[in-house]
Amino acid sequence: xRDQRTGYLMVAPALIALAVLIAYPFLLSIYFSLSDKRxxxxxxFIGLENFEALSxxxxxxxxxxxxxxxxxxxxxxxxxxxxxxxxxxxKVVRGQRLLRGIILLPWVIPASLSTLAWRWMFDPSYSxxxxxxxxxxxxxxxxxxxxxxxARATVISxxxxxxxxxFAICLLAGLVSIPKEFYEAARVDGAGPRARFWYVTxxxxxxxxxxxxxxxxxxxxxxxxxxxxxxxxxxxxxxHLFATLAYRIGLAGTRLGMGAAIxxxxxxxxxxxxxxxxxxxxxxxxxx
Amino acid sequence: xxxxxxxGGWRRGLALSPFLLFTLFPFYWMLVTSLKTNRELYDLAAIxxxxxxxxxxxxxxxxxxxxxxxxxxxxxVIVCTGATAISLVISIVAAYGLTRIKFRGSDLFxxxxxxxxxxxxxxxxxxxxxxxxxxxxxxxxxxxxxxxxSFLIPFCxxxxxxxxxTLPREVEECAMVDGLSRLATLIRIVLPxxxxxxxxxxxxxxxxxxxxxxxGLTFISSSTEKPLAVGxxxxxxxxxxxxxxxxxxxxxxxxxxxxxxxxxxTDQFVxxxxxxxxxx
Numbered sequence: 409x410r411d412q413r414t415g416y417l418m419v420a421p422a423l424i425a426l427a428v429l430i431a432y433p434f435l436l437s438i439y440f441s442l443s444d445k446r447x448x449x450x451x452x453f454i455g456l457e458n459f460e461a462l463s464x465x466x467x468x469x470x471x472x473x474x475x476x477x478x479x480x481x482x483x484x485x486x487x488x489x490x491x492x493x494x495x496x497x498x499k500v501v502r503g504q505r506l507l508r509g510i511i512l513l514p515w516v517i518p519a520s521l522s523t524l525a526w527r528w529m530f531d532p533s534y535s536x537x538x539x540x541x542x543x544x545x546x547x548x549x550x551x552x553x554x555x556x557x558x559a560r561a562t563v564i565s566x567x568x569x570x571x572x573x574x575f576a577i578c579l580l581a582g583l584v585s586i587p588k589e590f591y592e593a594a595r596v597d598g599a600g601p602r603a604r605f606w607y608v609t610x611x612x613x614x615x616x617x618x619x620x621x622x623x624x625x626x627x628x629x630x631x632x633x634x635x636x637x638x639x640x641x642x643x644x645x646x647x648h649l650f651a652t653l654a655y656r657i658g659l660a661g662t663r664l665g666m667g668a669a670i671x672x673x674x675x676x677x678x679x680x681x682x683x684x685x686x687x688x689x690x691x692x693x694x695x696x
Numbered sequence: 697x698x699x700x701x702x703x704g705g706w707r708r709g710l711a712l713s714p715f716l717l718f719t720l721f722p723f724y725w726m727l728v729t730s731l732k733t734n735r736e737l738y739d740l741a742a743i744x745x746x747x748x749x750x751x752x753x754x755x756x757x758x759x760x761x762x763x764x765x766x767x768x769x770x771x772x773v774i775v776c777t778g779a780t781a782i783s784l785v786i787s788i789v790a791a792y793g794l795t796r797i798k799f800r801g802s803d804l805f806x807x808x809x810x811x812x813x814x815x816x817x818x819x820x821x822x823x824x825x826x827x828x829x830x831x832x833x834x835x836x837x838x839x840x841x842x843x844x845x846s847f848l849i850p851f852c853x854x855x856x857x858x859x860x861x862t863l864p865r866e867v868e869e870c871a872m873v874d875g876l877s878r879l880a881t882l883i884r885i886v887l888p889x890x891x892x893x894x895x896x897x898x899x900x901x902x903x904x905x906x907x908x909x910x911x912g913l914t915f916i917s918s919s920t921e922k923p924l925a926v927g928x929x930x931x932x933x934x935x936x937x938x939x940x941x942x943x944x945x946x947x948x949x950x951x952x953x954x955x956x957x958x959x960x961x962t963d964q965f966v967x968x969x970x971x972x973x974x975x976x
Contacts, residue, residue, distance in 0.1 A: 411797055414878045418793025419805055421786045422849055429824075429846035430812050436823035447829075489715075496712050501705075507712075509962045514719055516958045516965065518907020520925040521947040525722040528729060528940050534737070536725060536744045569718060574969065581970040623814070630816030633909050637929060651818035651910070658822045659914055667822045674819050682811050689810075 440668035447662040458669035468670070471648040475673075477560060478649060479629045482567040486624060487617075489568065490575025497576065498583045508577060515573040523637040526566045527553075530638070556646035559639050563647055566634050571627075575620055582616035583609070618688045626681045630674050650674055730755050730945035737941055755941035756949070765946060767920050768927035772906060772950075775837050775923050779844035780901040786845070787852035787897065788890075792882050794853075795860040796868070806857065813850035817910050820846065825914045839915040840923065844905045851904070852897040855968060859893030860886070896968040899961055903954050924950045 441458055445451025462468045493511065500507060514522060529536050530552035538549030552562045586609065594604045610617075632651035635641060641648040641656060648656070650673050658667015728747060729737065736742050736749040759765040794806050824843055833839040863886065871881045887894070912926035919931055928946040932939060958965055 411878070412799045415793050415797035415799035415802060418789045418797070418878070419802070422790035422809070422853060423805065425786055425845055425849055426808070426812050429843060429849075430815055430820065433820045433823035433827060434815075436826065437820065440823060440826075445826075447826075493712075493715050496708055496715075499708055500712075505962070508966060509959075510716065511719055512958075512962075512965065512969075513723065513955075515969075516903065517723075517951045517954060518903075518909075518925050520907055520909040520929050521951050522722060524929065524943055524947045525726045525729075528938075528944065529722065529725060531938075531940075533740070534744070534940075539744050569722070572715075573719070577966060578970050581966075626814055626816060630818045632818045636909070636913075651816075654818070654822060655910075655914070659825065664822055664826060671819050671822055674816065678814060678816070678819065682814050685814070686807065686810065 437668045437672060440665045441672050443665045444663075445665040445668075447659070447664055451665055454665075458666050461666070462669060467645045467648065468653065470646060471650060471653045471670075472673070474560065474647060475629060475649045478564055478567065478631070479625060482564050482571065482628050483621065483624050485564070485568045486571045486575045487621060490572055490620075491579055491617075493572065493576040494579035494583055497580050508580070512573045512577055514570050515577075519570050519633045520637065522570070523566060523634050526562075526569075527638055530562060553639055554643055556643060559643060559647045563635050563638055566638060567628060567631065570634070571624060574624065578616060578620045579613065582613050586612045615688055615691070619685060622681045622685045622688075626678060629677050726944045726948050729940055730942075730948055732941065734941060755939075755945040758939070758942045759946050759949070763931065763942075763946075764920055764922070764927060765924075765949075768922050768924040769950075771837055771922060771927075772924040775840045775844070776902050776905040778837075778841035779848060779905050780898060782841070783845045783848035783852055783901055784894070784897060787849050787856055788887075788894065789879075789882070790849075791853045791856035791860055792886065793878075795857050796865070797878070809850050809853050809857075812846075813854050815847075815850075817847055817908075821910050821914050824911070828915050833915070835916055835918045835921050837921060837923075840905075840908075840911055843911050843915070844908065848901045848904065852901060855897050855900070856890075856893055859890060859896075863889055892964065895961065896964040899957055899964055900968050903957065906954055 440451065442453055442455060443451035444454050444457075497504065497507060497511070528534075532551070532554060535549065535552060537552070541547060541549055551558050553559050590608050590612070591604055594608050599607065629649075630651055631649055632655065635647055635649050635652045636655070639647045641652045645653075650670055654667040654670040657670065658664050661667075728745070731751045731753075732747050733749055733752045733754070736747070742748065790809075794802055794809075824846075828834055828839045828843065831839075833842070867889075868881050868885050871885050872878070876884065907925055908923070909925050909929065912923050913930060916922050916926060919927070922931065928943070928950050932943045932946055
């Protein structure tokens with residue numbers, strides 16, 4: 409009985425901190441989204457007007473599309489390339505630790521700083537990438553950040569660069585944990601390398617694959633840094649994600665209510681992601 | 697067999713090389729840019745991949761003499777240390793309580809921790825900006841020290857719960873039979889054994905706060921109160937004029953502490969990274 413009380417006491421500081429820093433702001437955000445709240449001014453309840461205005465707004469529609477495109481394409485690329493890289497790394501015998509350390513660098517170094525290097529690599533006049541293209545004779549170069557479609561492709565590439573290590577290293581940990589006997593048994597049954605991949609590796613990797621995938625979806629859909637540093641949402645507001653548009657409207661434009669309404673579009677993704685993740689984690693516990 | 701293995705290794709090396717190039721080139725580019733003279737940097741006829749006209753440290757001296765780089769660095773150290781310390785103390789106690797004591801609601805709370813671990817900071821930065829303003833903390837380092845725990849506490853608690861579960865309970869139970877309280881047991885018996893887990897949590901907290909941009913950008917506008925990442929991103933770019941040499945020098949120097957810590961503790965990093973994904 410006394411132990412119970414100690415339990416509550418030990419958890420209390422964390423509970424209070426998360427109530428103040430997550431639960432309360434979240435409720436505040438819902439309230440803001442239903443009001444015309446501006447920085448420094450009191451807001452009035454206006455119902456769903458913010459959401460109605462957003463649904464008519466072409467920049468928001470573009471942002472909705474961008475966020476979907478950014479998330480789906482980035483995560484798909486990270487998954488395929490990450491799995492490829494993990495499979496390659498698994499076979500490396502000597503120097504695997506060093507290699508793992510190097511591969512993880514883009515993920516360790518703050519994205520806010522490394523994205524600056526990319527910005528410079530995509531510079532309109534001095535892009536080193538365009539210089540390389542010219543040297544190999546592939547035309548005059550690419551308008552990396554000034555053409556809307558190229559700019560979207562560019563922010564996606566940098567996201568892939570940044571997130572690839574996370575996929576590769578987590579999936580590598582998963583690959584290493586698959587018991588060798590399964591491969592032996594499959595080999596005895598006459599399964600070739602491709603069959604072993606499809607019928608042994610992939611099914612056993614599924615829980616980790618699921619966790620990494622969902623985690624990455626949540627982090628990618630809510631991304632801010634890469635777009636903020638590379639394009640600020642430009643050219644002509646064509647590369648905004650929810651977070652960068654909310655920053656522009658809510659803080660730079662001081663319309664907190666509208667900004668909060670935009671960020672709330674992240675919430676459904678979070679709910680679905682968290683629900684599925686919890687189910688995978690729970691199921692894993694039964695087998696552990 | 698050895699010949700075949702060698703040939704396989706050669707081919708694997710070839711397959712890995714595009715990945716390595718993709719991974720490392722931006723860092724090489726940062727370094728080269730930061731050491732080049734402006735004349736060579738903006739010379740369209742030069743070969744950009746190498747330094748031909750001599751190495752210069754002018755971009756680095758510019759950072760130290762003409763910008764608030766040193767102040768930002770100090771700010772970052774203060775913010776990261778403060779936020780990490782607060783979060784660690786709260787998380788260690790909570791994680792211990794959740795893994796060792798079964799009380800009503802403990803499962804629910806553990807789930808709450810997991811969910812808050814998934815909450816992205818961009819979902820909350822607008823209401824937090826208003827809370828910071830109301831508390832009168834705008835433009836103060838406290839605004840960051842007190843809000844970074846919103847993502848550090850869930851992360852550390854989740855990580856440490858996983859770690860505490862792997863520690864044997866017997867010694868602790870003996871200590872408590874001998875009359876030690878839960879808190880005394882945690883401090884005297886558990887903490888010394890749990891050091892690797894705590895080191896991992898500390899490292900992650902520090903690097904997460906070091907690179908944080910959204911809150912810093914939102915709550916701080918005075919240039920002398922900015923943490924390092926915010927200062928480099930927001931202050932070294934003036935209008936549309938970019939000082940690429942010093943920008944790259946700044947980004948490189950700002951990453952250095954993280955790289956140093958990472959190089960020393962690579963295994964803890966990898967362990968912490970994969971803990972969430974591989975341990976159920």
